[in-house]
Amino acid sequence: MHILEGNWNYPNQIISGAGRLAELATQCQEKGFEHPLIVTDPGLSSLPICDELKQTLERANIKFDVYDQVSANPNQEDVCRGVEQFKRSKHDSVIAFGGGSALDAAKAIALMVGQELPIWEFEDVGDNWCKVKEEGVAPVIAIPTTAGTGSEVGRASVITDSEKHLKKIIFHPKMLPVLVILDPNVTTGLPAKITAATGLDALSHCLEAFCSPSYHPMAEGIALEGMRLIKENLQLAYENGDNLEARMHMLVASSMGAAAFQKGLGAMHAIAHSIGATYGAHHGLLNAILMPYVLEENYS
Structure with missing residues (x-):
């Protein structure tokens, strides 16, 4: 490694x-x-x-x-x-x-x-x-x-x-x-399901920040690199929780997503917060479920 x-x-x-x-x-x-x-x-x-x-x-x-x-x-x-x-x-x-x-x-x-x-x-x-x-x-x-x-x-x-x-x-x-x-x-003992849900939470931060219309080139660059790290490492961490290199990249990508979202977030988080507060559901899982629908709506 x-x-x-x-x-x-x-x-x-x-x-x-x-x-x-x-x-x-x-x-x-x-x-x-x-x-x-x-x-x-x-x-x-x-x-x-x-x-x-x-x-x-x-x-x-x-x-x-x-x-x-x-x-x-x-x-x-x-x-x-x-x-x-x-x-x-x-x-x-x-x-x-x-x-x-x-x-x-x-x-x-x-x-x-x-x-x-x-x-x-x-x-x-x-x-x-x-x-x-x-x-x-x-x-x-x-x-x-x-x-x-x-x-x-x-x-x-x-x-x-x-x-x-x-x-x-x-x-x-x-x-x-x-x-x-x-x-x-x-992070190596994290169950695969939680690895996936939290990893998609990090992706949602990077993705919504990148798509935000606000002007913040620094945050936009961080969001883009965060998405790349998640694309290349989330599945590896999911399939092998002991893969320290993938786990390290995911931790960094998570921090990057939070640094980037000062550019702005969007409907994924707005809806996920409302559902989570009402039903106590996992925030990352909610973002993951909502992601394709929000993207399709935004694209249209």
Whole structure:
């Protein structure tokens, strides 16, 4: 296998390559994180890969706790419980470990630990982000275990309003994680069905960004390359989950899709968010189902 490894800063600090999860403790120490809260989901928290993450911190004598009560479509209750645990145990940072749901919840928790207003006051409408007390936002290290949403390079979280059955975008520039670790080893245990659904989520980000009529040549170029990587690697990752090169390319393509969609998204995501908030269905799967119909409608 060709060795794929890199360090770059776009849009945030990213270290990529097989085995780089082992650098987590060193990165925490360099950033002065003494007591992080690991935010993940209940399925992932019981797997060996989560044990590996915890052992990395334990060997460096870094204290931590785990919050794993994150729903498939995270809601305000998930965030509130995480905030309570963060404050109760006096954490100083967040490690987001999981798919898009865990990463979104983790970023929202990191935002809300220093706020007095309710979370919906920071919905991405107008200048709501200006209400945030920036000094209270906790720093986040993001470690995605799926190649789909690209939430690790985003400044927002999608949180479900469980009372109104609506998905809302919570935004602030300081929600952008201070570090991303892209390690394909953490994705190898992903079931083929989830590999496909999350991979098509990444494709939908790149595709809708590329098709958006907005003028953003940089995002358009990133979207095009992201689609190429997905075309060449998604089926390989689906057929052989241990293919680290394909897994690495998919993680990068996922991040690229999220970086590109600042150019714009479209009907796939608009409809998928509505259905997902109502029925709790998997976001990537919904995008995949909707994709051919939206493309046909747009083409006509």
